[in-house]
Amino acid sequence: MDFANTGLHEWLTDQCKTMGISKPTEIQVNCIPHILNDEDCIGCAKTGSGKTAAFALPILQKLSEDPYGIFALVLTPTRELAFQISEQFSVLGKPIGVRVEVIMGGLDMMEQGLGLSVKPHIVISTPGRLADHLQSCDTFSLKKIKFLVLDEADRLLEDDYGEQLETIFQALPKKRQTLLFSATMTQTIKQLQDVALNKPFFWQQNSQIATVEELKQYYVLMSADVKDAYMMHVLDLYSEAHPKSSTIIFAATCKYTQIIGMLCQELGFDCVILHSLMKQKERLAALAKFKSNQVKILVATDVASRGLDIPTVDLILNHNIPSKPKNYIHRVGRTARAGRGGTAISLVTQFDIQLVHDIEAITNAKMAEYPTHEKEVMKILTEVAVARREAEIRLDEKDFGQQKEINRRKRLIQEGKDPEVEDLKKRQLIKQKFRKHRAKMLENQAKLKRKQMKQKDNAQPSTSGSQSNKPEVKTSDKKKKKSSAK
Numbered sequence: 001m002d003f004a005n006t007g008l009h010e011w012l013t014d015q016c017k018t019m020g021i022s023k024p025t026e027i028q029v030n031c032i033p034h035i036l037n038d039e040d041c042i043g044c045a046k047t048g049s050g051k052t053a054a055f056a057l058p059i060l061q062k063l064s065e066d067p068y069g070i071f072a073l074v075l076t077p078t079r080e081l082a083f084q085i086s087e088q089f090s091v092l093g094k095p096i097g098v099r100v101e102v103i104m105g106g107l108d109m110m111e112q113g114l115g116l117s118v119k120p121h122i123v124i125s126t127p128g129r130l131a132d133h134l135q136s137c138d139t140f141s142l143k144k145i146k147f148l149v150l151d152e153a154d155r156l157l158e159d160d161y162g163e164q165l166e167t168i169f170q171a172l173p174k175k176r177q178t179l180l181f182s183a184t185m186t187q188t189i190k191q192l193q194d195v196a197l198n199k200p201f202f203w204q205q206n207s208q209i210a211t212v213e214e215l216k217q218y219y220v221l222m223s224a225d226v227k228d229a230y231m232m233h234v235l236d237l238y239s240e241a242h243p244k245s246s247t248i249i250f251a252a253t254c255k256y257t258q259i260i261g262m263l264c265q266e267l268g269f270d271c272v273i274l275h276s277l278m279k280q281k282e283r284l285a286a287l288a289k290f291k292s293n294q295v296k297i298l299v300a301t302d303v304a305s306r307g308l309d310i311p312t313v314d315l316i317l318n319h320n321i322p323s324k325p326k327n328y329i330h331r332v333g334r335t336a337r338a339g340r341g342g343t344a345i346s347l348v349t350q351f352d353i354q355l356v357h358d359i360e361a362i363t364n365a366k367m368a369e370y371p372t373h374e375k376e377v378m379k380i381l382t383e384v385a386v387a388r389r390e391a392e393i394r395l396d397e398k399d400f401g402q403q404k405e406i407n408r409r410k411r412l413i414q415e416g417k418d419p420e421v422e423d424l425k426k427r428q429l430i431k432q433k434f435r436k437h438r439a440k441m442l443e444n445q446a447k448l449k450r451k452q453m454k455q456k457d458n459a460q461p462s463t464s465g466s467q468s469n470k471p472e473v474k475t476s477d478k479k480k481k482k483s484s485a486k
């Protein structure tokens with residue numbers, strides 16, 4: 001199959017060629033003809049499989065046939081992704097002089113308002129800022145848009161964006177084409193069908209595993225108190241074996257991301273940091289430095305886990321295991337894109353074993369153990385611990401995150417809520433979740449134990465029951481010895 005069979009005009013296929021794209025990917029072959037045929041479309045294909053071009057190309061073709069503004073609205077969950085999509089539209093649509101406007105938080109609202117009022121062809125936005133514009137000014141209208149795209153649709157339809165999406169949907173025409181794309185949508189399919197008003201064409205990539213075949217997936221098991229030392233050791237090992245490698249380290253929170261970034265810097269690994277507590281200009285500058293290969297390590301929160309396309313990235317290092325398996329799929333999808341290879345290494349502590357099992361169950365792919373040298377880790381243990389403590393002290397001195405907390409409390413008061421009561425509710429919710437998680441974990445452990453006992457009984461009826469006090473957690477023998485020694 002080539003692009004000619006998809007119904008795309010020659011100027012677009014020529015433009016693809018200038019970007020090094022000569023043959024369509026599966027999702028492009030399957031979705032583009034239906035989008036050109038005026039149908040709503042839900043497309044689900046693995047990370048790095050070319051979903052952006054699958055919606056951008058037919059939109060640009062339709063725009064060239066009937067150019068006006070605002071023709072299409074593309075929503076994405078993160079600001080960096082909005083920029084990336086805008087770049088792709090600009091490059092692909094250059095021959096027709098496409099005008100693209102990015103609307104997102106953290107940048108000047110007046111300037112964006114002006115940009116919207118001159119009717120750009122394509123608006124790419126994060127939901128929050130667009131909802132703000134719709135509520136605060138009437139210098140632009142979305143009533144005539146032909147296309148609405150939700151990229152990373154499952155993420156956008158999670159609770160966090162509910163109110164903002166409602167404001168946006170109210171401003172859109174009923175008659176429109178709705179296109180929804182993501183690598184992980186099976187759980188939200190009903191919700192997605194509701195967003196697409198007409199009966200949508202649905203296409204899902206057929207595959208045994210949810211991650212990319214070219215991706216090598218590893219874990220390193222260690223106790224929580226030596227995790228940072230193991231992280232530095234793994235970084236060291238990998239960069240020695242692959243001197244040209246580019247790495248994204250994912251961490252759980254903004255604060256951890258900042259600390260890990262400072263730790264890497266302190267220990268001689270040049271890196272940039274990306275999280276939502278940074279100013280937008282700093283965020284974009286950090287990403288630009290990483291993308292242009294000036295710096296080989298990016299330490300980020302999940303703000304970088306969706307959609308970002310940086311071909312040079314060949315290692316994803318998970319400092320924490322994401323609590324939702326689909327977040328793991330998106331994180332590791334930042335490497336091994338468009339047919340290239342890549343590696344993901346996840347640092348696993350005694351508290352994460354169940355999460356790893358959950359991920360393996362959803363992805364249907366097993367992680368292998370990444371070989372490390374415990375003796376080498378022990379040598380750097382003190383140095384890493386001291387560097388981490390120093391980073392924490394420096395952050396405390398800067399009152400890291402305090403402004404965010406002040407803003408949160410202000411917002412709650414403006415909404416007529418009592419911050420203390422809200423905090424209490426939140427703590428109770430966390431406790432409930434923790435209890436539920438713990439109960440599930442204990443149940444799984446008991447199940448596993450029963451299964452092991454049964455297997456043992458079947459295998460050695462005469463000695464059954466003699467060794468029933470072994471640990472329930474399934475790890476390799478070597479690792480069991482390692483952790484028990486510690």
Ligand SMILES: Nc1ncnc2c1ncn2[C@@H]1O[C@H](COP(=O)(O)OP(=O)(O)OP(=O)(O)O)[C@@H](O)[C@H]1O
Nearest residue numbers: 021023024025047048049050051052183307309338
């Ligand atoms: N037909 C094609 N042939 C080769 N490369 C392609 C093709 N289409 C797109 N690409 C390239 O593949 C890379 C990944 O594309 P894209 O970012 O659209 O993936 P995606 O499916 O949206 O991934 P994610 O789920 O992570 O957002 C990009 O660099 C893009 O230029």
Ligand SMILES: [Mg+2]
Nearest residue numbers: 051052151307
């Ligand atoms: Mg994408």
